[in-house]
Amino acid sequence: MPIEFESPKPITQAQFMLKTVADEMIRPRSRYFDEHEHEIPWDYIEFMHMAMKASGGSSLAPRENGNGKDGGEKEKRPPIGYQLIAAQIESLAYGDLGFYHCLPGGGLGAAAVYAAGTPEQKAKFLARFNEEKPTFASMCITESGAGSDNSAIRTRAGLDEATKEWVINGEKIFVTGGDKSFTEYEKLGKGFIVIWATIDPTAGRGGMRAFVVESGTPGVQVTKLEHKLGIRCSDTASISLVDARVPFDNILGSATVEKSTSGFKGAMATFDATRPLVAASGVGVARAALEFLKEKLAENGVQIRYGLPRQKLTSIERDVIDMDIQLKSAWLMVIKATWMADNKKPNALEASMSKVKSGDVTTKITQKVVEILGPLGYSREFLAEKWMRDAKITDIYEGTGQINRLVVARQILGYSGSELR
Amino acid sequence: MYSFDPTEEQQMLIDAVKKYAVNDLRAAAHEAEENNELPKKLINKGWELGLLQASIPEAYGGFGERNAVTGVLALEEMAFGDLAGTLAVTTPSLFATPILLAGSEEQKQTYLPKIVEGEWRPYTAALIEYTFDFDPNELKTSATHHGDGYVLNGEKAFVPFAKDAESLLVYAKLDGQSQAFIVGKDAVGLIVNEEREQLMSLNALPLYRVKLDNVKVPASNRLGGESGHDFDLILASMRVANASVAVGVANAAFEYSKNYAKEREAFGMKIAQKQAIAFMLAEMRTEIEAIRLLTWEAAWKLDNGRDDAINEAYLASIGAADMAMMVTDRAVQILGGHGYIREHPVEMWMRNGRGFAMFTGLAIV
Numbered sequence: 001m002p003i004e005f006e007s008p009k010p011i012t013q014a015q016f017m018l019k020t021v022a023d024e025m026i027r028p029r030s031r032y033f034d035e036h037e038h039e040i041p042w043d044y045i046e047f048m049h050m051a052m053k054a055s056g057g058s059s060l061a062p063r064e065n066g067n068g069k070d071g072g073e074k075e076k077r078p079p080i081g082y083q084l085i086a087a088q089i090e091s092l093a094y095g096d097l098g099f100y101h102c103l104p105g106g107g108l109g110a111a112a113v114y115a116a117g118t119p120e121q122k123a124k125f126l127a128r129f130n131e132e133k134p135t136f137a138s139m140c141i142t143e144s145g146a147g148s149d150n151s152a153i154r155t156r157a158g159l160d161e162a163t164k165e166w167v168i169n170g171e172k173i174f175v176t177g178g179d180k181s182f183t184e185y186e187k188l189g190k191g192f193i194v195i196w197a198t199i200d201p202t203a204g205r206g207g208m209r210a211f212v213v214e215s216g217t218p219g220v221q222v223t224k225l226e227h228k229l230g231i232r233c234s235d236t237a238s239i240s241l242v243d244a245r246v247p248f249d250n251i252l253g254s255a256t257v258e259k260s261t262s263g264f265k266g267a268m269a270t271f272d273a274t275r276p277l278v279a280a281s282g283v284g285v286a287r288a289a290l291e292f293l294k295e296k297l298a299e300n301g302v303q304i305r306y307g308l309p310r311q312k313l314t315s316i317e318r319d320v321i322d323m324d325i326q327l328k329s330a331w332l333m334v335i336k337a338t339w340m341a342d343n344k345k346p347n348a349l350e351a352s353m354s355k356v357k358s359g360d361v362t363t364k365i366t367q368k369v370v371e372i373l374g375p376l377g378y379s380r381e382f383l384a385e386k387w388m389r390d391a392k393i394t395d396i397y398e399g400t401g402q403i404n405r406l407v408v409a410r411q412i413l414g415y416s417g418s419e420l421r
Numbered sequence: 422m423y424s425f426d427p428t429e430e431q432q433m434l435i436d437a438v439k440k441y442a443v444n445d446l447r448a449a450a451h452e453a454e455e456n457n458e459l460p461k462k463l464i465n466k467g468w469e470l471g472l473l474q475a476s477i478p479e480a481y482g483g484f485g486e487r488n489a490v491t492g493v494l495a496l497e498e499m500a501f502g503d504l505a506g507t508l509a510v511t512t513p514s515l516f517a518t519p520i521l522l523a524g525s526e527e528q529k530q531t532y533l534p535k536i537v538e539g540e541w542r543p544y545t546a547a548l549i550e551y552t553f554d555f556d557p558n559e560l561k562t563s564a565t566h567h568g569d570g571y572v573l574n575g576e577k578a579f580v581p582f583a584k585d586a587e588s589l590l591v592y593a594k595l596d597g598q599s600q601a602f603i604v605g606k607d608a609v610g611l612i613v614n615e616e617r618e619q620l621m622s623l624n625a626l627p628l629y630r631v632k633l634d635n636v637k638v639p640a641s642n643r644l645g646g647e648s649g650h651d652f653d654l655i656l657a658s659m660r661v662a663n664a665s666v667a668v669g670v671a672n673a674a675f676e677y678s679k680n681y682a683k684e685r686e687a688f689g690m691k692i693a694q695k696q697a698i699a700f701m702l703a704e705m706r707t708e709i710e711a712i713r714l715l716t717w718e719a720a721w722k723l724d725n726g727r728d729d730a731i732n733e734a735y736l737a738s739i740g741a742a743d744m745a746m747m748v749t750d751r752a753v754q755i756l757g758g759h760g761y762i763r764e765h766p767v768e769m770w771m772r773n774g775r776g777f778a779m780f781t782g783l784a785i786v
Contacts, residue, residue, distance in 0.1 A: 001422060001424040001426060002424060002426070002427070002428045002431070002490075003424055003425060003426065003427060003428075003431075003490050003717060003721060004422055004423060004424045004721065005423060005717070005718045005721045005722065006422055006423070006725075007423070008422050008423070077422070078422060078424070080422070080423075083423060306732050306735060307558065307731075307732070307735055308556060308558075309554060309555060309556045309557075310739065310778070311553060311554040311555075312554050312556060321736065321739065322739075322740075322743075324736055325715065325736045325737075325739060325740035326711075326740075328715055328718075328733075328736065329711035329712060329714060329715040329740065330711065332711070332714035332715060332718060333707075333710060333711055333714060335423050336423075336425055336710075336714060339423050339424070339425060340425075350710075353703075353706065353707045353710055356703065356704070356707050357707050357708075357710075357711055402700075405699075405700045405703040405704065406696070406699070406700075406703075408703035408706060408707060409693075409696075409699035409700060409702055409703040410699075412679065412702060412703065412706050413679065413682075413683060413693050413699065413702070415693070415694070415699075419694060420693070420694050420696075420699055421694075421696075
């Protein structure tokens with residue numbers, strides 16, 4: 001296919017529908033849940049679950065043919081699964097980034113299974129998201145001593161040869177949605193968490209594996225919910241594992257310890273899929289802020305005179321036009337990275353570039369919007385200040401801007417982790 | 422659908438242009454810049470790649486159809502070699518492409534076949550004016566109705582090859598709108614400065630100031646004929662082209678400084694192994710990609726007649742100017758003292774880099 005920038009119909013349709021959801025369902029609740037941290041927006045969760053079931057599936061993990069039901073048979077179209085998900089996430093985050101995280105479905109937990117699991121594992125763990133009740137899954141990587149440097153993970157998984165079970169011990173922090181994925185709520189289906197642990201502490205990255213731990217597993221406990229700068233509607237949990245036993249087959253990918261880091265790299269491949277999606281969520285927040293700014297400017301009779309040379313523009317016009325440029329190009333980078341994922345092209349470089357760009361753009365736009373709006377931006381009467389607080393996380397989680405710069409640099413320089421630390 | 426793969430044909434063109442850009446343009450760039458001259462043979466070789474010829478239908482002597490995306494891809498690659506060379510090779514497009522896009526049937530038949538047949542010959546265009554707040558939509562050069570035709574008055578700047586040009590496309594304000602007029606080299610009142618423009622870069626490209634002193638133009642020489650034409654579309658095509666050559670130059674600076682950083686040792690390691698340098702390179706690559714995609718999208722929207730194509734082209738051009746300045750500046754920084762020395766090309770690219778804020782009108786897709 002030649003170079004093309006036509007947004008596919010399923011994407012424009014999803015954007016259209018989710019715009020209504022953002023305006024009618026999310027925005028009116030946005031402030032309340034910002035101010036009532038750890039309350040769960042049940043009506044939204046149930047509504048979204050029903051809506052997604054009605055439209056053919058609720059898991060955010062892309063379907064194999066990417067085109068949904070009518071994809072494969074009628075005509076052979078290129079897959080757009082990840083692009084569609086990116087557009088959905090952008091649209092929901094435009095509503096509210098915290099609410100996006102409250103979207104039932106697999107989230108990053110399912111993404112890990114999708115990226116690193118066997119076909120059997122995918123069938124076993126991913127089916128639940130289309131069941132009766134809304135269901136969550138989370139990814140547990142970070143530990144108090146292992147953030148960006150996730151090779152420093154201490155959580156240990158040992159094999160009990162007698163029972164053929166993995167026994168996991170450790171303490172995970174900053175688990176997005178961990179409460180909804182693990183705590184057994186009556187209104188929710190049985191979720192799971194994906195725990196990153198080492199099966200051989202002497203093997204470094206070669207020993208790192210991901211394990212699916214079912215909700216309610218004995219020995220596993222949500223020990224804390226964080227209080228945060230933003231995305232307060234999204235719970236951030238600490239989870240402790242004490243002699244937690246999980247079936248042998250719950251290990252994602254290979255169980256053998258390799259001298260090389262290929263196992264670790266396989267797990268890291270999850271990020272090639274998820275980084276553009278996190279980038280997409282940032283673009284959504286930035287778009288919300290920029291559109292709000294434009295509305296307010298228009299209300300106050302401030303026109304943006306597109307097309308003029310810069311020398312003739314006011315400072316506000318320059319800022320807005322620059323933000324347009326940044327936002328549009330950040331979105332195109334998300335689209336390209338997900339398009340590559342959909343077409344099975346290696347996209348480690350593009351995935352991380354999209355995250356670098358989105359992290360920059362999202363934080364800068366939301367901060368600039370608050371600045372330009374002055375007291376209106378700073379007041380909690382409007383959501384601009386909230387979006388600025390929400391936005392900051394997009395340059396931190398799923399690889400900080402700096403980690404992603406490191407990944408980009410290694411890719412373009414052809415350096416290994418030891419050549420460029 | 423979204424797609425980012427060039428067609429096979431486009432890829433062949435890209436490869437051919439790249440070869441010329443690297444083997445010919447880049448190889449000649451330093452000497453050309455130092456000696457203020459591009460060899461005619463070099464320009465002709467680029468002309469023979471057939472970028473313009475392939476954008477003009479057979480009916481007018483060419484062998485293809487104009488496609489802005491293809492134009493962008495080709496310009497990116499060529500400017501990777503050298504900006505001055507690229508602008509020289511593509512100067513005839515400044516005259517021919519607006520005629521192709523907006524000219525009357527008579528204008529197309531009169532000019533297009535003789536431009537595309539044979540060797541490169543200087544047909545050119547005059548858009549830019551010598552004011553700090555130059556605005557293509559608010560030209561100071563004026564066109565007024567006069568009998569059956571028009572009279573042009575004003576001064577134009579940065580006009581490539583004006584001295585030798587067979588004909589110029591002169592942009593002037595008529596009834597509040599920017600319109601183009603075909604002016605032959607022998608027109609009375611057309612005065613091309615003897616001295617070439619002396620700029621921060623583009624030494625190799627002969628650019629001239631051009632005065633129009635009551636130049637009379639017949640009605641049939643208004644682009645599009647008596648009813649004129651849509652200037653927005655032409656301006657957008659220039660802005661997209663400006664953005665794509667900016668991407669090319671930025672890419673050149675990025676690649677060069679990247680390779681340098683992988684060779685240069687300091688404190689017992691390659692400087693590329695230092696995060697301070699590696700992060701700069703990562704950001705350069707990221708920003709190039711961002712603007713590149715925005716430029717591609719603008720070109721695609723032009724090709725597909727989208728309403729927002731005009732604005733998108735504007736955004737791409739502005740974004741490209743910032744990006745190219747940032748990237749080329751950092752390339753010099755990465756080379757350090759060596760970057761400041763004219764033996765390395767990065768200082769020239771940095772001088773090019775600032776120009777994209779004012780080069781709209783020197784290239785078109």
